Amino acid sequence: MKVIIAEKPSVAKNIADALKIKSKKDGYFEGEGYFITWAFGHLLQLYDAKDYDSKMARWKMENFPFIPEQFQYKVKSDPRNRDRQDGGAAKQLRTIKSLIKKREVDGIISACDFDREGQIIGDTIIENINAGKRVYRLLLNEWTPNAILQGLNQLKSNEELLPLRNAGVSRQWADWVIGINLTSAATLKFQKGKGQALNIGRVLLPTLKIIYDRDKEIENFKPEKFFKLAALFRTKDGKEYEGFYTEGKEDKFKTKEYLDNISGQLNGAPAIVDDKTTEKKRELPPYLFNLSNLQGYITSKYKGWTSSKVLKTAQSLYEKKYITYPRTASNVLDDSLTGKAAKVLEVMKKGLPFEEEVRFRKSKRVFNSAKVDSHSAIMPTYLVPKSLTRDEAIVYEAVKNRFIMQFMPAAEHEETKIITKLRNADMKGFFVSKGRVQLTEGWKKVENIKSKEALLPSVNVNDEVETVKNKVSSHETKPPKPHTEKTLLKVMETCGRSYNEEDTTAEAMEAVLSGFSIGTPATRAETIKKLTDTGYISALGKNLQCTDLGRRLVETFPVKELFDLEFTGRLEKSLADIEKQKFDKERFLQLIYQFTKEAVQQIKTGEDVIIHEIASSKRSTEVLGKCPVCGNGVIEGFKGFGCSNWKNGCKFVVWKNDKFLATLRKKPTKTMVKQLLTKGSANVKGLTSKKGNKFNAILKYEKNPENDYFSWKMEFDKKF
Template sequence: MKQLVLAEKPNVAQKIAKALECKIKQNGYMEGEKYVITWASGHLLKLYDARDYEPEMARWDMDNFPFIPQKFRYKKIKSYEKQLSIIKRLVQRNDIENFIVATDADREGQLIGETIIDFLKVNKPVYRVLRNEWTPEDVKKGFENPIPNSEMKSLKDAAVCRQWSDWLIGINLTSVATLKYVAGKGVLNVGRVLMPTLKLVYDRDMVIKKFVPEKYFKLMAIFINENGERFSAVYFKDKQDKFKNEKELPEILSIVNRKGVIKNKKTTSKTENSPHLFNLSTLQGYITSKNPAWTSDKVLKTAQSLYEKSFITYPRTESMYLEESLVDKMRKVFELLKGSLDAKFDDSRRIFDSSKVSGHSALTPTYIVPENLTRDEKIVYNAIKNRFLMQFLKSAKYEETRIIICVEGLQGDFYAKGRIEVDKGWKILEYVNSKDSILPPLAALDKVTMENAEIKENFTSPPLHHTEKSLIVLMMSCGKKVTRKNNESVLGNVLSGFKIGTAATRADAIEKLKSAGYITKKGRYLYISDLGRKMVENFPVKSLFDLNYTGHLEKILSDIEYNKIRKDQYLSLIYDFTREAVDLIKNAPDMVLKKGEFSKTLGKCPECGHDVIEGRKAFGCSNWKAGCRFAIWKDDKYLASMGKKATKSIVRELLQNGKVRIMDLKSRKGTLFDAYFMYIKSDDKENKYPYRWKMVLKK
């Protein structure tokens, strides 16, 4: 008898098959003496559309809402019907004794397996394998003692509640809001995670907009010591170095060339520990801050690719610590990767602390050292590898010096600060640009001379617009600002589930806000659009913008996962919320929205230079009435043959760069791959729409 194993994706199935010695390759699966390995391709099933339940729902009518199905049902995703039928046939084989779900060890992974089990009515014993990585060693260990899938009921319930509630809120509120405010002009996207994230961008932009700069003055001076070495210092009086009135400062000309003396010198030795290991959100923040062209979604997809190739551990983690049981495994990884570094393995609770691990441990490399990574994969892998190795390097050490200078005949003093690096420690792996000045050798009672001075006029500055990094940090902490003092309390909120979205969904939420036209990105920074501002200010369902309300919903999902709250309690709450929200929208005043706000420009037409906008069937040139034929079809057969279709993000990147990287394409054999594409013009002048896709580089 054999056991059927379901992996989440084909490339993971290959890793499992190799570890379990399943060498016979068949159409849609691999087989060995004990195991048959097959795969999903992410989700093979999706929830019914509203029109699938009732025919009249195909017509958008305000009277049809709220719509809450009596029973949620699933249907096949057409492009994956063949693979689903292969799984069904394998399940029904007489020699298959058990069904083992080996999808990703999180809510979505559980949901993928559970929907297939229920849809196919699997009547054989079902087991679950939960792994944080897919190295051969880890695969073998996981399959030694698979756990009964019945023990995963609470995780299944949390996954189902997340999916159903997002469907209910998204379908009902998006439909009613669109009918109410923009019928015939576009679509108003409304979502449980989208709205509070939009509010964070809005709040920051409003603070900046309302900010009134205040003028202040500082007196800066250059001193020279007896060895001819110069350094700068700042005037202060009564512990204040910023002055609202210039008259509060001494007359510059009267103090230049005066003698001074070092009144006090204080040197403090300090150490700086390395930053914690990455979770997904901190990795996304780090990469996007170093590489402004990257998005958080790109970081996630690249990390997922590395995970599926067994080079890193599970990326969709919230934790920045490691389980204590991983000490021996991490010691092995450390020895493989440390090279010539002067590093020593450390199993302290600063790194290994099970009480601070939520679900999955922090991101680390595995013992499989990669070769031939793509440029993008190198960026992400090296960041994770270096952050891991930093944990075992010495602390950075420096000396911080502060001197006070007394100038003859002057009320008030000058201060100067400097920093001397004693030991780079972990910073040899991460360049950190310090703004601290370096002071020359100075001692108490040394004599100095003021060489020149200058009063500088300054203005207070508003906070910066959000970047993807700062926005994700606030989503992690449910809007609470992270400081050194409250870092542990914020971490406690994350571990308890009080947050906006999850590590897996935050990047997607930011991308959806861009696609919906609610926010824009210029360089590193995110800005609220006119449409986004109107939504926050006028959309009547205010609880959706409430960070505490959204955090509370996510906390309940976390509690369901840990069997603290029942599934039916959460769904009852969502049903009531949906009914009330629909009623609020129906009875709310109109919101004035312009049609142009929905024709969001995706880029410039390569044919004539006009704007490219989204239409019902294609992304096309806005100059089409004048005869421009440029169009990118949403149902393009070439992309569809690889399981993809043109999206806003794909079109936007194509128009900006001339080519676009599309990930997770499906080959004829069912394996996934990435490739670069261009959209080129053919020589056929008779063709009404002469452009076509061309693969230019397969990754």
């Protein structure tokens, strides 16, 4: 018998289903020579500082820097009470231990995700139990039955994954050391009042700096005026077309007077078609999705989506066996997947109106092992979903369509350029007209992408045309756009080396493949969410911007290396190199420890300024109404208005930073919550629309029928 440890219950069920095991016990499946059990992600966590030394229970500046001699793990804490063990985690660990210790068990198979986090989730559980039995590793990119059965016949020794484990442990320990020490020291030094700590992190601060820099660019931008001259020409058969005055390659001019002088020569002046070029151009489809590009695509196309939500949804599709591993940095497939991709394509194309145009072919643009970083690009599996949630359908369709596009014909269009010159006029330049006609839709049929066409009349070189009218127009240069999650993810992915989603320059690709980045595909979404939760950034629609707190932190916090993209990129590259056995784990950790000691000293000796001041206020225990879930009293807390029965598991809460209300530029108040609880609705004044208009509405906060969450509903009453 062997024990298989999956990362989550859903994955354990996938394995059991593939092996046709029906017998489910409390915390595991049994049959066919296997016990299949599971974790809930991390069952163990690193010790808190106070677990190593009781003096660390109170934050005192003289206690820092604090670096344990040896890192230790414990059962993860209850999220509602960090001083208590999570009961579910402790129970599941006991179940796993009892299975591993059975006499008939001669081996353990770690089936956690094939990445740094998955490796240390499995390893910490197995080492905590200290079974003394051989450990194998199941490495899969998808959880379909075929892949599982094949993977169980191709197990690796867990010892072969030591470099991956070293990289995961190095990341975990480094972030603990930097986070614990610098967050504590910074809060003691720069924060006045008690409340949420001044969160300092290795990945958090450089990401904040990217947004800060863009905000400053926009603030400091000074618009410059420029002018353009457009002329309308008419052919002998009465067809009209527009051209823009150009000298060399420049059609923007700094002085209006210069163009006014040329404009004065145009009225009714004869002109001639001096040149005409027509060129056919091929458009290839965008590359397969990696996680960052999938997050960017969804968040920019659909309202209300965050990169965190995209990852969560993609992870759900992965665990349901419908897509391959989503936490990947690659946008191509490994050559070994050629046969699998061909079979998937046969399934995916059936019934499409353009099925005959979908043809499998192997190309370097899709299959290229040299450009695969650990995991291939995201693609659908051969299993076709029978039912999906609305969110899952959005992400699945994006992945499926992007895959099908790779095997459609290229889109083709024709570009025409006409050069028109005035006869007998004293001017250096000429007028340029551009036209575009779509010839073949190709891959654009998959998502019905319509290209803008600009039609030009049929003319020949030396044709005479008449100048009908002209106009000098005034324009201004525009400031850079605020960062969105899409643009921010791209900068994080390559540490600013590439801003273009489809950029495949050698430098940009090398940055991705070498691991030179801010965070990893698995952690970037959480970093953006954490920046919002800590109050360092805020979102206005899709645009991200620094809050006052975020700005003060960037401008005042003395450890400038943490804001440096190059510094962070080098650390992340070192972790990637540990995984590739090009860098030593102990050397990396010594660099982190030394940096942390110097950073704490910088904070201690830094200027005494207040970055964050928290107004002291006594929390009210006033009961605002009855909880609609369990009937207990709802009271105001630090982060929201929640049920007083939360310790026993009631999850009802109206968050003070509620995202829906934030889009309306409103925060919940005691009065609003009282009305919701007593009347079922609240009359709310002064809401703000996306266009900036003020309005009033009736808001309701109702439980969703399919889950335990509550959603807002808005109604309008003319009397209100």
